[in-house]
Amino acid sequence: MGGYGDVQMIDENGIRVDGRGPGDLRPVSIETGVIPVADGSARVIWGTNHAVAAVYGPMECHPRKIQRQDRAVLDVRYNMAPFSTTDRMRPGFNRRSREISKVTADALESVVLLEMYPRCKVRVEIEILCAEAGTRCVGLTAASVALAHAGIPMTDMVVSVASGKINDVVVCDLNKEEDNYGEADLPMGILPNSGELVFLQMDGDLSQAEFQQAWDYNMEAAMVVHQIMVDALKGGDA
Amino acid sequence: MAIPIVPQLLRAHLAELAENDERHDGRARWESRNTELEIGVLRNAEGSAKVRIGDTIVYAGVKFQIMTPYPDRPNQGGLMCSAEIRPVAGPNWEPGPPSPESIELGRVVDRGIRESGCIDVDNLCIIPGEKAWQVILDLFAISDDGNLFDAFALAGIAALKSAMLPEVKFEMSDSDRPLPVSKTPIMCSYHKVGGRFVYDADGREELGGDERIHITLGDDDHVHSLQKGLKGIFTENEFSEIMEHAQSRCKELREMVHNAEEAD
Amino acid sequence: MSASMVMKDGRVARPDNMSVSNDAGGPRNQGRASLLVAPGEDLGESEGHEAGHGVLEMDGRLRATKHGRVNDNGTEIAIEPLRTAYIPRPSDLVIGYVEGCTNNIWFIDIGAPFNAILPMSLGPGKAAFGGTRSIMDIGEAVLCRVQEVEETHSSVVTMKGMGLRKIRSGNIEQVDPHLLGRLIGKGGKALRQLKEDTDCRIIVADNGRVWIDGEFDGIVSARDQLKAMSDDAKSIGVDA
Numbered sequence: 001m002g003g004y005g006d007v008q009m010i011d012e013n014g015i016r017v018d019g020r021g022p023g024d025l026r027p028v029s030i031e032t033g034v035i036p037v038a039d040g041s042a043r044v045i046w047g048t049n050h051a052v053a054a055v056y057g058p059m060e061c062h063p064r065k066i067q068r069q070d071r072a073v074l075d076v077r078y079n080m081a082p083f084s085t086t087d088r089m090r091p092g093f094n095r096r097s098r099e100i101s102k103v104t105a106d107a108l109e110s111v112v113l114l115e116m117y118p119r120c121k122v123r124v125e126i127e128i129l130c131a132e133a134g135t136r137c138v139g140l141t142a143a144s145v146a147l148a149h150a151g152i153p154m155t156d157m158v159v160s161v162a163s164g165k166i167n168d169v170v171v172c173d174l175n176k177e178e179d180n181y182g183e184a185d186l187p188m189g190i191l192p193n194s195g196e197l198v199f200l201q202m203d204g205d206l207s208q209a210e211f212q213q214a215w216d217y218n219m220e221a222a223m224v225v226h227q228i229m230v231d232a233l234k235g236g237d238a
Numbered sequence: 239m240a241i242p243i244v245p246q247l248l249r250a251h252l253a254e255l256a257e258n259d260e261r262h263d264g265r266a267r268w269e270s271r272n273t274e275l276e277i278g279v280l281r282n283a284e285g286s287a288k289v290r291i292g293d294t295i296v297y298a299g300v301k302f303q304i305m306t307p308y309p310d311r312p313n314q315g316g317l318m319c320s321a322e323i324r325p326v327a328g329p330n331w332e333p334g335p336p337s338p339e340s341i342e343l344g345r346v347v348d349r350g351i352r353e354s355g356c357i358d359v360d361n362l363c364i365i366p367g368e369k370a371w372q373v374i375l376d377l378f379a380i381s382d383d384g385n386l387f388d389a390f391a392l393a394g395i396a397a398l399k400s401a402m403l404p405e406v407k408f409e410m411s412d413s414d415r416p417l418p419v420s421k422t423p424i425m426c427s428y429h430k431v432g433g434r435f436v437y438d439a440d441g442r443e444e445l446g447g448d449e450r451i452h453i454t455l456g457d458d459d460h461v462h463s464l465q466k467g468l469k470g471i472f473t474e475n476e477f478s479e480i481m482e483h484a485q486s487r488c489k490e491l492r493e494m495v496h497n498a499e500e501a502d
Numbered sequence: 503m504s505a506s507m508v509m510k511d512g513r514v515a516r517p518d519n520m521s522v523s524n525d526a527g528g529p530r531n532q533g534r535a536s537l538l539v540a541p542g543e544d545l546g547e548s549e550g551h552e553a554g555h556g557v558l559e560m561d562g563r564l565r566a567t568k569h570g571r572v573n574d575n576g577t578e579i580a581i582e583p584l585r586t587a588y589i590p591r592p593s594d595l596v597i598g599y600v601e602g603c604t605n606n607i608w609f610i611d612i613g614a615p616f617n618a619i620l621p622m623s624l625g626p627g628k629a630a631f632g633g634t635r636s637i638m639d640i641g642e643a644v645l646c647r648v649q650e651v652e653e654t655h656s657s658v659v660t661m662k663g664m665g666l667r668k669i670r671s672g673n674i675e676q677v678d679p680h681l682l683g684r685l686i687g688k689g690g691k692a693l694r695q696l697k698e699d700t701d702c703r704i705i706v707a708d709n710g711r712v713w714i715d716g717e718f719d720g721i722v723s724a725r726d727q728l729k730a731m732s733d734d735a736k737s738i739g740v741d742a
Binding site for chain 1: 629
């Protein structure tokens with residue numbers, strides 16, 4: 001978080017650089033079946049973020065040493081395409097991608113009924129084709145829809161959204177400038193049917209009251225995104 | 239990439255189809271699958287394109303960097319082309335360093351574009367001997383149902399033709415200018431299936447087929463790159479038959495690129 | 503074995519291969535047009551209803567765990583998934599490909615998460631120890647039946663039985679398992695019609711593989727009709 005207090009990101013009427021109010025989401029659209037060769041797939045366009053997710057499996061888990069006798073292994077990979085960012089992203093090993101893959105897997109493992117498929121593996125591939133801000137949230141949301149689309153049993157879908165703070169104002173769903181110059185970022189993974197959490201990160205500086213506001217924004221936004229996810233699944237493939 | 243087993247019945251069936259001048263999906267021998275091209279699809283790339291051929295879907299994105307020209311060519315910029323086929327694209331693609339298959343793909347597409355001379359590398363020089371533009375073309379597959387070569391080549395040239403040199407971002411001028419791309423090299427790929435060559439093989443034909451041949455032709459039907467891949471033997475007659483088809487098909491695809499450019 | 507298993511956290515779920523309503527053909531027991539749900543959706547109180555395939559009982563309520571259609575037969579609420587992996591069940595008729603072998607076992611790819619095992623004793627013929635490949639080689643296709651499924655979904659198949667054999671001619675097409683019901687039709691009517699129209703022998707296996715054998719023109723015509731049917735189902739989408 002930069003914390004550049006002198007960059008004016010929100011005016012006195014609470015209107016943000018892209019014209020949104022503090023609690024507004026960027027436009028979100030979701031489609032299923034966008035990768036025909038996959039067992040399940042989804043595309044999420046969120047602002048100018050563009051993510052696709054593919055699911056393969058359940059399949060026999062290789063290599064054997066990562067196999068689990070009592071459940072399936074969720075093999076999640078989050079990756080950014082080389083042209084997805086302003087400066088080209090070098091392909092290959094990347095600590096940030098590894099961390100996001102891991103927390104995404106941790107979040108999804110909390111809902112996928114892995115006990116149904118002992119010794120198997122379910123592959124979840126998340127590719128960010130165009131990144132604006134909040135790609136981990138977009139990726140996790142896309143992965144949830146792709147898993148549901150593949151017919152993988154799960155107790156709920158994970159909806160992921162982030163809120164943060166710019167110029168001392170708490171706002172929902174940071175865009176790129178706000179993410180660069182903002183003072184805090186709170187991404188959460190929410191189970192919409194119970195309001196429980198499976199993913200939580202935060203960095204920056206928030207007072208207790210600001211934190212509560214950001215939390216509430218996320219909860220509200222999650223319900224909106226959840227409806228778009230459900231509509232995408234019920235509306236049939238692209 | 240993991241190599242799946244080749245069902246013997248599939249090979250026998252493809253051979254029977256070939257004898258009857260049929261293909262497993264009902265196409266004619268030189269017929270391609272439905273081909274769609276969109277350009278300017280990804281905001282953060284300086285040029286981008288998406289190509290869908292049947293169930294094969296790929297993206298191409300262009301990015302620019304500032305490089306120091308090579309000592310032996312102080313007045314020239316550079317072009318780099320790489321293909322990445324990540325495990326998202328199919329059950330047999332695996333994570334890890336680039337596979338030989340994806341390296342071959344990137345290099346064959348690179349040669350066709352580079353050798354056609356469509357990018358004037360002298361035009362990319364900023365300060366001779368010190369600064370020049372490097373054009374980086376990244377090819378990215380999200381769904382592989384065969385013939386990634388043609389999909390990559392088509393997306394690649396279309397992305398280059400839509401690319402803007404980011405002179406504002408690099409504080410060199412007040413406006414971005416289009417990357418000058420003077421020609422439109424097009425690749426056509428042929429696969430030997432059931433004992434004869436067919437155009438635009440899909441995943442099943444690739445699985446049950448033998449060798450493949452890739453031809454890149456420039457604007458005046460000049461040949462810019464050739465590649466024979468996989469195990470197999472072919473004759474001069476077979477090759478001239480392919481070359482003849484490539485000449486007409488390349489024209490159609492070039493037209494598609496031009497139309498997409500105009501629509502953009 | 504009990505009909506349901508209790509998971510570590512006390513939830514009750516039915517493994518796929520023991521579920522009563524999970525026909526590999528999916529829509530085979532399709533009743534009335536029913537509600538489409540996404541995973542996580544609440545399906546009402548569990549009182550008086552059993553949790554069927556794709557349904558979990560949590561805190562006295564039923565919840566969908568799969569994307570699909572709700573089937574309520576009065577006593578049990580189940581989800582008929584829109585897309586699902588093939589999970590073998592005992593007595594399923596399957597078409598497999600020999601993927602590997604040892605001295606006395608073939609490993610058969612039946613399109614499930616795990617390869618099935620075909621021991622020589624259940625194979626098509628007798629050979630000396632070490633002679634498996636001389637009877638059936640890698641890449642050959644077989645029509646076999648699932649004999650046994652482990653809790654982990656790995657399975658044993660047999661070729662002892664009426665009509666089970668090595669497939670030597672014709673063509674094998676792949677149909678999404680959830681579309682098989684459409685292909686077969688009510689009481690097998692659609693399939694019978696297809697066989698008559700094309701004059702082909704057509705065997706629809708539970709793992710979504712369809713063997714078509716006959717004269718060349720018949721095979722091609724059957725293939726076209728299969729493709730039309732599956733495109734049709736896709737274009738109608740989930741409202742089918």
